[in-house]
Amino acid sequence: MDDLIIAGEKFSSRLIMGTGGAPSLEVLDQALAASGTELTTVAMRRLDPAARGSVLDVLRRRDIKVLPNTAGCFTAGEAVLTARLAREALGTDWVKLEVIADERTLLPDPIETFDAAERLVADGFVVLPYIGDDPALARRLEQAGCAAVMPLGAPIGSGLGIRNPHNIELIVEAASVPVILDAGIGTASDAALAMELGCDAVLLATAVTRAQRPDLMAAAMKEAVRAGRLARQAGRIPRRRYAEASSPMTP
Amino acid sequence: MIVTINGSAHEVADGITVAQAVRTLTSATTGVAVAVNDEVVTRGAWETTALRDRDRMEVLTAVQGG
Numbered sequence: 001m002d003d004l005i006i007a008g009e010k011f012s013s014r015l016i017m018g019t020g021g022a023p024s025l026e027v028l029d030q031a032l033a034a035s036g037t038e039l040t041t042v043a044m045r046r047l048d049p050a051a052r053g054s055v056l057d058v059l060r061r062r063d064i065k066v067l068p069n070t071a072g073c074f075t076a077g078e079a080v081l082t083a084r085l086a087r088e089a090l091g092t093d094w095v096k097l098e099v100i101a102d103e104r105t106l107l108p109d110p111i112e113t114f115d116a117a118e119r120l121v122a123d124g125f126v127v128l129p130y131i132g133d134d135p136a137l138a139r140r141l142e143q144a145g146c147a148a149v150m151p152l153g154a155p156i157g158s159g160l161g162i163r164n165p166h167n168i169e170l171i172v173e174a175a176s177v178p179v180i181l182d183a184g185i186g187t188a189s190d191a192a193l194a195m196e197l198g199c200d201a202v203l204l205a206t207a208v209t210r211a212q213r214p215d216l217m218a219a220a221m222k223e224a225v226r227a228g229r230l231a232r233q234a235g236r237i238p239r240r241r242y243a244e245a246s247s248p249m250t251p
Numbered sequence: 252m253i254v255t256i257n258g259s260a261h262e263v264a265d266g267i268t269v270a271q272a273v274r275t276l277t278s279a280t281t282g283v284a285v286a287v288n289d290e291v292v293t294r295g296a297w298e299t300t301a302l303r304d305r306d307r308m309e310v311l312t313a314v315q316g317g
Contacts, residue, residue, distance in 0.1 A: 019315040028315065043316025046257040046309065047283060049276050055315050056282050069317040077289075084291045085311050089284035096317060205317060 001229055004201050006178050007094075007126045007147040009065075011038045014195070015225045016067070016180060018205025019043075019055050021157075022214065029058045031208050035218035040064045041096055041203070043071045044086050056090075067128070069096040074109070076116035083120055095120060096150065096203075097129040106156040110137050114144070121145035130182050133167040139174055148177050150203060153194065154184025157206045161190040165197055172198035188217075188224035195228025196236070252304035263302065270297035276310055283312050 004011040017037040022028035032040060042055050059066050068086030073079040076099060083095040097116055101109040108130050114137070120127045121144060128148045129141050138149040151171055154160035161184060162168060172179050178201060181194035185204040194202050202225050211217035253260050256272060263272065269285055269292050277283060285292045286309045292300050302308065 018317040020317055022315060025315075041317035042313040044284075044311045045314045045316070047276055047312045051314075054282065054313070056313050066313070067317075068313065071316050081286060081289055081291070082311075085284040085286055085309075086313070087284075088291055088293060089282055089311060090313060098317070 001226055002233075004178065006039075006128070011065075011201075013038045013222070013225075014201040014229055015191075015222055016040065016201055016203040017064075017208070017218075018203060019209070020071075020205045021209035023209075025053050025055065025058055027214055028055070028209065029062070031214040031218040032058065032062055032064060033218075034215040034222065035208065036222045038064055039067055041067045041069045041205070042090075043069055044082050044089070045072075065094075066090055066092060067094055067096050068092065069130075070098045070116075071100075073099050074101075074112070075099065076112045076119065079112070079116040080119050080123075083116075083125060084123070087125070093124055094126040094147075095128065097127050108132055108152070110134065113137075114140065117141055117146055118144050128180065133164045133171065135167060135170040135174060138171045138179070142175060142177050146177065148180055148200075149175060150180045150182035152183040153181050153190065156183045157210075158184055159186030159207060160184050161186050162193055162197070165193065168194070168197045168199065185221075188220040191221050191224040192228035192231070195225055196231050198232055201225075252302075254302050254305070255307045257308070257310055266301050268298055269300045269302065269308070272302060272308060273297065273310055279312075283310060285310055 004014045013036045017040045070079040070082040079099045099112040126147045130150045133151045153162035180201045181199040182203040185207045191202045208217045
């Protein structure tokens with residue numbers, strides 16, 4: 001499969017993993033290994049002196065690049081501070097920008113997200129914003145200097161798949177930065193569809209970490225992303241209303 | 252003097268540095284970041300930055316998420 005390139009950096013896997021929802025670091029470690037991912041998100045939280053083990057150790061052992069997010073932020077100001085703290089703690093200027101509007105839907109707030117994106121780009125960050133499936137916003141964020149756009153398929157953790165494939169296609173058509181389908185993936189066919197629609201990568205967590213067998217689902221997602229990418233590159237046949245014979249009709 | 256560290260109030264010695272305050276929570280110096288009153292204090296400045304009365308210090312690290 002061809003490489004994914006974000007901000008000049010190459011990844012041979014097009015599956016980006018999240019780490020939320022795993023019952024233990026051991027389960028997470030096995031799932032990450034099975035997924036083949038090379039880029040994985042973490043959240044930034046207050047240090048708990050009683051915590052044992054660190055997700056960072058898991059990523060370091062697997063040689064997986066860490067992508068801090070700004071999960072839990074409701075305003076641009078909070079997100080910018082969180083990104084700066086992540087840069088300080090983790091030594092990366094990459095950030096998955098996530099500014100949510102409310103706790104019930106966890107839908108991204110477009111106004112705060114755009115504001116934060118402009119400030120972070122100006123501050124030298126490689127910004128990957130999590131957004132709704134809005135082609136106009138995706139274009140504006142690309143123009144603002146974001147390194148990728150990450151439209152949702154459906155709300156975080158919902159497993160509802162891709163609710164508006166048409167909008168995802170519109171985002172893909174217009175984008176010249178990578179489009180990463182983020183959130184809503186429930187099972188392997190959702191990930192394959194994202195890639196068939198032309199997305200450059202898929203980011204998922206819950207679908208794997210809360211599956212009954214996380215390592216098995218991670219392996220399924222790896223294959224699905226790969227299959228979807230190949231299908232996209234192969235070029236699917238047009239949909240037709242009626243049959244088209246695949247064998248000669250005359251004897 | 253009183254400072255707030257990760258949301259809870261602490262009685263600390265006058266002139267305590269950020270580095271000393273961090274050590275009350277963890278011995279780690281990597282994977283950890285500090286903000287005082289919503290401004291990042293870079294690791295190189297921990298030893299030389301003194302906290303003042305009523306300061307709010309946040310000590311963050313990476314956890315599972317996203």
